[in-house]
Amino acid sequence: MRRLGSVQHKVPCIFTTEVWEEPSRKRDCQPYQVVATETLNPVAIDADVESAIATEKVDGTCCYVSMFRGEPYLWARLDRKPNKQAEKRFKRHLHLHRTGKGFLWNVEEDFKSVPEAWIPAHGVKHVNDQPVPDENGHIPGWVPVDRDSKQYCWHSSVVDYELGAALRGALEITVVPLNELMEQTLELIGTNVNGNPYGLGCKKRPVHCLVSHGSLPLANPPPLDFNKLRSWFQRPEGRVEGIVWHCSNGTLLKLHRHHVGLPWPDGDTLLSSRSMVVHVNAAVNKYNDFKDLFSSFSKLNGHKFDRLQDLVFES
Structure with missing residues (x-):
C-alpha cells in the first residue's frame, strides 16, 4: 500500500450525488442529505477507478x-466554523438554494477564532491570501x-x-x-x-x-454497481462505515453507507470482530x-x- 500524503480534505463520492431536503443523518445541523445516484462519477472514470485499491473507511x-x-x-x-450570525445567514441560504455554493463569506468577520498555530488543510482554496470555506461553510x-x-x-x-x-x-x-x-x-x-x-x-x-488511511484493504471488494454495493453493505463482510478507493493517479473516492440510505453503525462492525x-x-x-x-x-x-x-x- 502506497503512503498517503497530505489530506485530500474533500473526497468526492464514487457516484454522482443529489441533495435531498431532509436533515443529514451524518452531520448535525445540516438541513439536507447528500445521496448517491446510480451514475458513476466522471472523476472516478477519469481516475480509472476500476483498477483502484478499495479500502475500509474507518x-x-x-x-x-x-x-x-x-x-x-x-x-x-x-x-474553522462560522459564528452564530454568519451561521444563521448561511442556513437561510441553504434553505433557499439547497447548497452552499454562491454564498458570500467575509472570512475575517464571519468565522470563529482559532488557535494561533492553526493551519488550513492542503487543498483549501485561497482568495486574496484568505482560505475559502467549503460548501458546508467550514474551513478544514x-x-x-x-x-x-x-x-x-x-x-x-x-x-x-x-x-x-x-x-x-x-x-x-x-x-x-x-x-x-x-x-x-x-x-x-x-x-x-x-x-x-x-x-x-x-x-x-x-x-x-x-x-x-488505506491500511485496511478489502479482500473481495464489491463491483462498482450501485445496487451491488448497497447489497454488499448489508452482508457480514460489508459491516464497514464506507469504502475509500485509492486510484493510481492519487485520486481518492468514497462511498459512505449514508450515501445509499443505510445506517451506521448497524450492529457489530467488521473491524471489531477481526x-x-x-x-x-x-x-x-x-x-x-x-x-x-x-x-x-x-x-x-x-x-x-x-x-x-x-x-x-x-x-
Missing part, C-alpha cells in the same frame, strides 16, 4: 503528522496536539514526543516513529471517539490508537503507569485477541 477523527516546533508532531482536525484545518492537552487528551494519549513515537494499528498495535509518518493522515479510533463503533476499551480503561495482536516492546514502558497507553500496551506485548473488541488491559 470511523474516527482525522489526524495529520507534520513538523511543529522543530519536531514531528501529531495534529488534530479542527475546522489542523491544530498541533500538545503533550498535556486537555481538549485533545485522547489524541495526546497515542503519542509520546520524548520517544518521538505513536501507537498505530488496528489489527496489529505497534509503536511507530513519528518521523516515519511525516505528511501522512491517520484516523484516531477508540473509546471516546464517535461513539466507539469498534467497542474498544471502556470508560474506566479507555483504549485509543491511530489507523493509517483478530488483532499487540507488538509493543517493553522498552517503551518508562512510566509503569496503568493510565499510560504505551505502558499498558507494552504489558500485552505478544498477546493475540480473537476479536479487536476483546482487547482488555490488566488491572
